[in-house]
Amino acid sequence: MVASERPRMTIEERVIVFVDVHNYSMAFDELLESYGFLQEMYEKLGDLIVGYGGELVKYLGDAILSVFPAGFEVEAVACGQEMRKVFAEMVERRELRGEIELEVGIGAGKVVVGECGHRTLRQKDVFGEEVNRTAKIGHYRGVAITERVYEQVRASYETQRLPDLEVKWQGKPLKVWAVVE
Numbered sequence: 001m002v003a004s005e006r007p008r009m010t011i012e013e014r015v016i017v018f019v020d021v022h023n024y025s026m027a028f029d030e031l032l033e034s035y036g037f038l039q040e041m042y043e044k045l046g047d048l049i050v051g052y053g054g055e056l057v058k059y060l061g062d063a064i065l066s067v068f069p070a071g072f073e074v075e076a077v078a079c080g081q082e083m084r085k086v087f088a089e090m091v092e093r094r095e096l097r098g099e100i101e102l103e104v105g106i107g108a109g110k111v112v113v114g115e116c117g118h119r120t121l122r123q124k125d126v127f128g129e130e131v132n133r134t135a136k137i138g139h140y141r142g143v144a145i146t147e148r149v150y151e152q153v154r155a156s157y158e159t160q161r162l163p164d165l166e167v168k169w170q171g172k173p174l175k176v177w178a179v180v181e
Contacts, residue, residue, distance in 0.1 A: 009114035013070035018138035105138025
């Protein structure tokens, strides 16, 4: 790509799933001795994401960003719940100490999709306010969902309202629900 060439971007409706490992830094020393933990996590959770119809976007250390097609809110929640179970089994099998668990945030809405980056590292990415909202709620110790996802899954899953979150880039608080496990 020539420096003056603009990356190709589209605005699309997607379901966003952001997962992060709670207390990863506390377990880091143990994980260094437990070679392959992140790789196993990437493979097992990646298989689930793809199996439920999602697409891996990127790894962010101990976090994964993925997207599902619009209308896949129920599948994304099922995937989030199963990822938490599989991750808990990994932690138990390795006998990791502390409160190490998978946090899952699920949102839905318009995102920018495209390939971008420096000419030496071009990759597909998604970004926008909905991705930011999803990452913000993705630090709940369970499966947290935004209002739009809640509207689509409330007949399929038991949920519990969580306290609103203040976000600096929007005028009103972000409404959040937890999926009861």
